[in-house]
Amino acid sequence: MKQDKNYWLLKSEPNCYSIDDLKRDKKSVWSGVRNYQARNFIRDNMKKGDGVLFYHSNSNPSEVVGIAKILTNPFADPTVFEKRNEQYDQKSTIENPIWYAVDVGFVKKFKTPITLQKIKSDNSLKNMTVAQKGSRLSVMPVLQKHFHFFENL
DNA sequence: GCCAACGTTGGC
DNA sequence: GCCAACGTTGGC
Numbered sequence: 001m002k003q004d005k006n007y008w009l010l011k012s013e014p015n016c017y018s019i020d021d022l023k024r025d026k027k028s029v030w031s032g033v034r035n036y037q038a039r040n041f042i043r044d045n046m047k048k049g050d051g052v053l054f055y056h057s058n059s060n061p062s063e064v065v066g067i068a069k070i071l072t073n074p075f076a077d078p079t080v081f082e083k084r085n086e087q088y089d090q091k092s093t094i095e096n097p098i099w100y101a102v103d104v105g106f107v108k109k110f111k112t113p114i115t116l117q118k119i120k121s122d123n124s125l126k127n128m129t130v131a132q133k134g135s136r137l138s139v140m141p142v143l144q145k146h147f148h149f150f151e152n153l
Numbered sequence: 154g155c156c157a158a159c160g161t162t163g164g165c
Numbered sequence: 166g167c168c169a170a171c172g173t174t175g176g177c
Contacts, residue, residue, distance in 0.1 A: 011163090035172080058163055116164080134170040136162045 006050045007147040009130055011057040011138045019054050019065040022106045027071055031079045031101035038139040042074050042100045051147050063113040071103040110153055
């Protein structure tokens with residue numbers, strides 16, 4: 001695993017879990033990811049101390065609303081073991097998990113969010129993965145230079 | 154292993 | 166609500 005700090009964009013639907021929820025809770029378990037590509041990012045590259053852009057998807061408008069940070073290294077997604085969860089029956093164990101989660105901590109909420117439209121129209125931001133057509137991943141890597149733009153807002 | 158059918162995501 | 170862009174499922 002690389003030593004350098006990595007940066008991520010995490011999507012959440014605000015009516016499900018918003019930046020205000022994270023601000024209130026201070027931290028939250030980022031669980032329930034059931035996409036293999038997103039899983040691989042979490043499992044293989046995400047680690048304690050990484051930076052996070054918090055993004056509201058399916059929103060009006062969709063936008064980056066704040067900064068968060070990764071508080072833990074990846075661990076077995078606990079929602080897999082909930083009996084009423086449809087994932088309960090699969091062969092995911094603590095020793096050999098299929099799905100992973102991390103703890104995410106609140107850092108700050110922007111006074112003015114950066115809309116997807118703004119990202120797409122900004123020459124230095126428009127090549128971000130989130131601005132690309134058809135990108136549906138809920139977890140995606142972010143370049144350091146892009147993270148710094150948001151961090152310095 | 155191919156691929157059609159179906160389900161989901163998410164911008165608009 | 167529409168639909169493009171995926172991902173998943175299952176018959177063959």
